[in-house]
Amino acid sequence: MRLTDDPAVEEFRAEFSAYLDANLPSEAEALPRPKSSADIPEWARRWQRTLFEAGWLLPANPPEYGGRNASLQQQFAHLEELSRRRIYHSFNPQGLGIIAASLLSFGTAEQKRRWAVPILRAEITAALGMSEPGAGSDLAGLRTRAVLSEAGDHFVVNGQKVWTSGAHDADVLLTFVRTDPDAPKHQGISVLLIPTDTEGVVRRPFGSIAAEDDLDFNEVFFTDVVVPRENLVGPLHEGWKVANGSLGHERTMLWLSYAERLEDLLGDAPSEEEWYATLMMDVQALKLLGYRQLAGQRPDVEVSMLKLLGSEAVQNASLHALEEQGLESLVHPASTAPYNHMNNENFSASWFERYVRTFAGTIAGGTSEIQRNIVAERILGLPR
Amino acid sequence: MEFEFDKDQLMFQQLVRRTVAKIQALPEDKLWATYLELGWLEAPPIELAIVLEELGYAADPTPFLATATWFTPLAGRLPRSSGTGVCDGTGRFVLDADRADEVAILTKDGVVVVDGADFAAERVSIFDPTLHVAHVARPDLVAGIPDLALMGLAVSTVGSCRRILDLVVTHVKQRVQFGKPVGSFQAVKHKAADMYVAIERAKALAYFAALTLAEEDPRGHRASVMAKAAAGECQRLVFQHGLQLFGAMGFTWENELQVHLKRAKAGDLLLGTASVHRRALLA
Numbered sequence: 052m053r054l055t056d057d058p059a060v061e062e063f064r065a066e067f068s069a070y071l072d073a074n075l076p077s078e079a080e081a082l083p084r085p086k087s088s089a090d091i092p093e094w095a096r097r098w099q100r101t102l103f104e105a106g107w108l109l110p111a112n113p114p115e116y117g118g119r120n121a122s123l124q125q126q127f128a129h130l131e132e133l134s135r136r137r138i139y140h141s142f143n144p145q146g147l148g149i150i151a152a153s154l155l156s157f158g159t160a161e162q163k164r165r166w167a168v169p170i171l172r173a174e175i176t177a178a179l180g181m182s183e184p185g186a187g188s189d190l191a192g193l194r195t196r197a198v199l200s201e202a203g204d205h206f207v208v209n210g211q212k213v214w215t216s217g218a219h220d221a222d223v224l225l226t227f228v229r230t231d232p233d234a235p236k237h238q239g240i241s242v243l244l245i246p247t248d249t250e251g252v253v254r255r256p257f258g259s260i261a262a263e264d265d266l267d268f269n270e271v272f273f274t275d276v277v278v279p280r281e282n283l284v285g286p287l288h289e290g291w292k293v294a295n296g297s298l299g300h301e302r303t304m305l306w307l308s309y310a311e312r313l314e315d316l317l318g319d320a321p322s323e324e325e326w327y328a329t330l331m332m333d334v335q336a337l338k339l340l341g342y343r344q345l346a347g348q349r350p351d352v353e354v355s356m357l358k359l360l361g362s363e364a365v366q367n368a369s370l371h372a373l374e375e376q377g378l379e380s381l382v383h384p385a386s387t388a389p390y391n392h393m394n395n396e397n398f399s400a401s402w403f404e405r406y407v408r409t410f411a412g413t414i415a416g417g418t419s420e421i422q423r424n425i426v427a428e429r430i431l432g433l434p435r
Numbered sequence: 436m437e438f439e440f441d442k443d444q445l446m447f448q449q450l451v452r453r454t455v456a457k458i459q460a461l462p463e464d465k466l467w468a469t470y471l472e473l474g475w476l477e478a479p480p481i482e483l484a485i486v487l488e489e490l491g492y493a494a495d496p497t498p499f500l501a502t503a504t505w506f507t508p509l510a511g512r513l514p515r516s517s518g519t520g521v522c523d524g525t526g527r528f529v530l531d532a533d534r535a536d537e538v539a540i541l542t543k544d545g546v547v548v549v550d551g552a553d554f555a556a557e558r559v560s561i562f563d564p565t566l567h568v569a570h571v572a573r574p575d576l577v578a579g580i581p582d583l584a585l586m587g588l589a590v591s592t593v594g595s596c597r598r599i600l601d602l603v604v605t606h607v608k609q610r611v612q613f614g615k616p617v618g619s620f621q622a623v624k625h626k627a628a629d630m631y632v633a634i635e636r637a638k639a640l641a642y643f644a645a646l647t648l649a650e651e652d653p654r655g656h657r658a659s660v661m662a663k664a665a666a667g668e669c670q671r672l673v674f675q676h677g678l679q680l681f682g683a684m685g686f687t688w689e690n691e692l693q694v695h696l697k698r699a700k701a702g703d704l705l706l707g708t709a710s711v712h713r714r715a716l717l718a
Contacts, residue, residue, distance in 0.1 A: 052444065052481055052646045053437045328713035332640060332665050339438050339639040348439040360632050420621070426631055427624035431604050434619040 064128040081392035087267045089176040089217025091142040099173035117171045134311045138393040146170045146177035148304030150225045153297040157285040180212040180226035188421050191236045197228035208276040218269035219256040231288050240290035244282040251276035261404050301416045302354045309361030310337050319388045320372035333364035352429045359422040362412030369406040376402050448485050455489045467497045484590045484645035491594025494694050496565045501530035504587030509539035510548050524578030526571035532556035533569035542575040563697035582659035589666035590641040592702030598695045599677040600630045626676040637669035660712050667709025670699035
């Protein structure tokens, strides 16, 4: 164990910090605001592309994927710098953190070129089609059906997804489909990239608990949608492996975002009550445990613990902040943090909205109950 | 930064685990002699934390914790043999105060070290059968708890909690009701998972404290306070769920669970509960 970073990390941090000072878009430029998690305004697309080209988007990646082969410690310094300045990493977070990441792990060279790079460069945006009306926590029970044509050159997709964040604004959906209905449910799943302008794809956004016009969730209907075989990600019928990879990326993205939310809460809800000290400990513990995880020193399954710990810590602290503000928490719309044009307004909304949005953390990406099952079964070895 | 043990530390941890498992049935004086022989009292903070976690796991009956983390930082040296320290300003419930060879006392005139043989301390009977505490009556005591003492109690409490969880996991895998191991029920799994998360959280903060103390980092004091508060929060949940999940069997004297539950609870109450240290963090 050691505390100090090597000098190369501090140099890296200083370089990135200077880069941000010199290049960050101005507030005037950033007036158009994103409307969903797959809607990136033009200025933010330019910014993400600039970061990509400078190797500052995902510094651990090689240069062709928006990075500079940075070390883990440098990667962490990068995230800390963004978080400290409350800069949202991408206005299409699932595109960057899950879909592009999954394509870089499982995609062909052509898929990386055609889909991953444009997502990273914010030329297109992406959404994740996993949950269905009958397949939420029981994701492997998904029923959206894809049939491979006799010639083997395309699939025909029929079925429905739901909770597909940003689908109505996305260019492409990473869609989990059943290709072999006779196989046990974890086998027989495949993954397809489905462009949203394909005939037969219908997207219907619906409001969230936060507001009727907060349109991020979608129902997505597929009726005889033709998808070329080259859009198959990973081997046929082996989508569950991709799903686990994607869910792993998702949980990593999520715990990192909870670390940011916890930092926000430290700044936005200063309190002399004891819960605030618990919040300080949660921030510190999540970072310590998460760093170890990112360093690859822990089994992948422990990311479930990070997701659970982080999402519940954010929820608890937000509830305390809400209660401490009392009736003022009900005012809506309201702002509970200084406006920051580089951030997502959801994170500075009224205390009630901030609290209620924390349930996305304890429900999406595998509910807290599912994470507890995973910890109990796969870490503690309790019987299924 | 590097928050995982390096190779040498991992090897040391393995060695400590094996040693503690092998000798834990020995009488107290033999245990003590072994610890001295192995040089564990001289271990630097991270290695000391590794030892203390395992001794917590084993509910060690010797004055090791008090000697290494109460006496030594107060006196600024190792004792002749065993030692303890009076540092919370009250002199009440001082670990091993009536049996240590030397006692370091924090008074308004600074630290005074006295010989245990000439020192009056009155042992107090407490719930925990393995923990030795006594009251010290002196009018000139002041408070000044060493960071090492907070870290030491924290990591030792984490060890007790780990032991409780291990016992519980073994129990719920074996205990069959309704034709299934009770550990297959979600109500049981979810409590066990929460115990695990609480332990990992407290452990991470305890070792972070040890790391800051090892490197004499300015964050050392706050990190130690956090570690003690987190260990206290951890035992609160682990005690509650641990005893509940063990069912009636955990409610008996014969079951070893009781020893570790009491250790964990005492670990929170000694030198200030989680609540006391949360408030210290806010001050």
